[in-house]
Every structure is written in structure tokens, then in C-alpha cells.
Amino acid sequence: xxxxxxxxxxxxxxxxxxxxxxxxxxxxxxxxxxxxxxxxxxxxxxxxxxxxxxxxxxxxxxxxxxxxxxxxxxxxxxxxxxxxxxxxxxxxxxxxxxxxxxxxxxxxxxxxxxxxxxxxxxxxxxxxxxxxxxxxxxxxxxxxxxxxxxxxxxxxxxxxxxxxxxxxxxxxxxxxxxxxxxxxxxxxxxxxxxxxxxxxxxxxxxxxxxxxxxxxxxxxxxxxxxxxxxxxxxxxxxxxxxxx
Ligand code: NAD
Numbered sequence: 001x002x003x004x005x006x007x008x009x010x011x012x013x014x015x016x017x018x019x020x021x022x023x024x025x026x027x028x029x030x031x032x033x034x035x036x037x038x039x040x041x042x043x044x045x046x047x048x049x050x051x052x053x054x055x056x057x058x059x060x061x062x063x064x065x066x067x068x069x070x071x072x073x074x075x076x077x078x079x080x081x082x083x084x085x086x087x088x089x090x091x092x093x094x095x096x097x098x099x100x101x102x103x104x105x106x107x108x109x110x111x112x113x114x115x116x117x118x119x120x121x122x123x124x125x126x127x128x129x130x131x132x133x134x135x136x137x138x139x140x141x142x143x144x145x146x147x148x149x150x151x152x153x154x155x156x157x158x159x160x161x162x163x164x165x166x167x168x169x170x171x172x173x174x175x176x177x178x179x180x181x182x183x184x185x186x187x188x189x190x191x192x193x194x195x196x197x198x199x200x201x202x203x204x205x206x207x208x209x210x211x212x213x214x215x216x217x218x219x220x221x222x223x224x225x226x227x228x229x230x231x232x233x234x235x236x237x238x239x240x241x242x243x244x
Contacts, residue, residue: 006203013092014177020184024077024227050158076107078231084108089236094173100155113170115192121154174198183207183226
């Protein structure tokens with residue numbers, strides 16, 4: 001069966017994605033050859049993005065975070081756009097993402113489960129006041145609330161638990177999908193990667209540049225670029241221009 005056949009015959013698609021979904025928007029992933037983990041830092045990125053590092057070295061955390069984790073100029077690519085069109089056309093139930101960049105919502109997706117939070121939500125650790133991403137981007141040193149508290153991004157750092165409601169919504173969506181598309185993820189960050197095990201539908205589709213542990217269990221595997229692969233499929237929407 002071709003991917004086009006699978007998508008044509010699907011009525012409740014769920015998309016499970018990772019950092020590779022946004023590389024075509026110019027945001028580096030973690031584990032590709034040109035990903036963040038291959039760049040040289042005195043402290044490894046997975047340590048800098050941990051809760052213990054955040055509290056012990058807050059200023060250094062924010063230096064790294066501002067430089068590498070706040071791609072505020074990035075635009076949705078053909079993958080984000082196609083998924084939003086499928087949701088509007090009633091073909092896609094939900095997007096479950098490990099990304100924190102907000103590009104699915106920027107493309108128009110409504111039901112998005114952000115397993116690792118979002119750079120677009122930030123709050124004061126003392127009084128709870130909310131701040132937008134540009135407040136963090138434009139701050140110097142440690143971003144401070146008017147009350148003096150530290151403003152922390154609502155992104156899930158290593159050592160922190162995922163939000164329970166988000167987990168439940170994501171698992172419920174995956175469990176009720178007829179087709180699950182897994183894309184742009186090395187499936188090495190847990191517990192997020194384990195959520196694909198809840199899929200009970202007909203077609204497990206994988207679109208990932210590098211091989212993953214899931215490849216051999218899939219109905220369809222592509223090692224192409226996710227934006228190119230999804231962009232080549234129909235939008236299922238008569239009123240919209242095809243972006244590809
Ligand atoms: P990862 O870096 O571990 O793996 C990315 C995978 O995507 C790789 O296997 C790579 O081959 C593949 N890939 C890269 N570009 C691709 C493309 N155009 N088309 C198809 N495949 C492509 O990413 P992960 O599994 O998501 O885990 C990394 C963690 O880092 C996640 O938890 C995520 O929260 C975070 N992260 C997020 C962003 C973001 O929000 N954009 C960016 C970097 C890291």
C-alpha cells in the first residue's frame with residue numbers, strides 16, 4: 001500500500017512528532033549529524049536542560065536557552081501546514097508533539113498535545129504571573145518578574161514530570177486513531193516515546209530521516225524529509241491552496 005492509499009482511507013489520523021518536524025523550519029534537532037548534541041559545549045545540553053542545572057546555574061541556563069531554544073523567527077513548514085489542513089478537513093484527530101516551538105499552532109492546528117511544554121508559556125516562580133516568549137528573549141541575565149521572582153519557561157526539563165492531563169489526552173488520542181504517523185523523532189526520550197505503544201489502529205506510518213527502533217513494526221516507512229513527504233500528499237480541503 002502507498003502512503004497516499006493509507007491517508008486516503010484514514011478517518012482519524014494522529015500525528016506523533018519530534019524535533020525533526022521543525023528542522024525544515026530551520027530549528028536544529030538534538031541527535032542528527034548537525035543537531036545540538038553534536039556541537040561542543042563545556043556542559044552537555046542534556047545537563048544544561050535539566051531541572052537541577054536550572055536551579056543551581058540559573059544564569060547559565062538562560063544564556064543557553066536564549067541562544068538555542070528560542071527560535072522566535074521560525075515559520076511553520078509544509079508538514080505543520082498539511083497537518084493543520086487535515087485537522088480542518090476532519091481527517092486528523094490530534095497532533096502529539098515533543099516539540100516546544102509552537103509551530104503546529106502557528107500553522108493553525110487546534111488539538112495539539114505538547115508533551116514537553118512550550119516556549120510560548122512562561123510564569124513567575126513566586127507569584128505565577130504569565131509572560132510571553134519575547135519577554136525571555138529580550139531579558140538579560142535571569143528574567144525577573146515585577147515582583148522579583150524568576151520567570152521560568154513552561155518547558156519540561158530533564159528530571160521534571162510531564163503534565164498529567166497532557167499525557168492522558170495524548171494517550172487517548174493515540175489509542176483511538178486508525179492511523180498513527182510517527183515522524184521526526186529518534187524515539188529515545190522517555191516517557192514520550194513509549195506513548196506510541198498505545199496505538200491499536202490499522203496503519204503505523206513512520207517518516208524519519210534516520211532509522212528508528214519502530215521501523216520494522218510499521219505498515220509504511222519513509223526515510224525522506226517529513227515536510228516533503230507530507231507536502232506531496234493532498235490537503236483534502238477544497239478552499240485552500242496546496243503549499244507544496
Ligand atoms: P531527536 O533530535 O532525538 O531526533 C530527531 C529525529 O528526526 C532524528 O532521528 C532525525 O533523523 C530526524 N529528522 C531530522 N530532520 C528530519 C526531517 N526533515 N524529516 C524527517 N526526519 C528528520 O528529536 P526528538 O526525538 O524529538 O527528541 C529530542 C527532544 O528535544 C524532544 O524532547 C524535544 O522536546 C526537544 N527538542 C525540541 C525542538 C523543537 O521544539 N523544535 C528542537 C530540538 C529539541
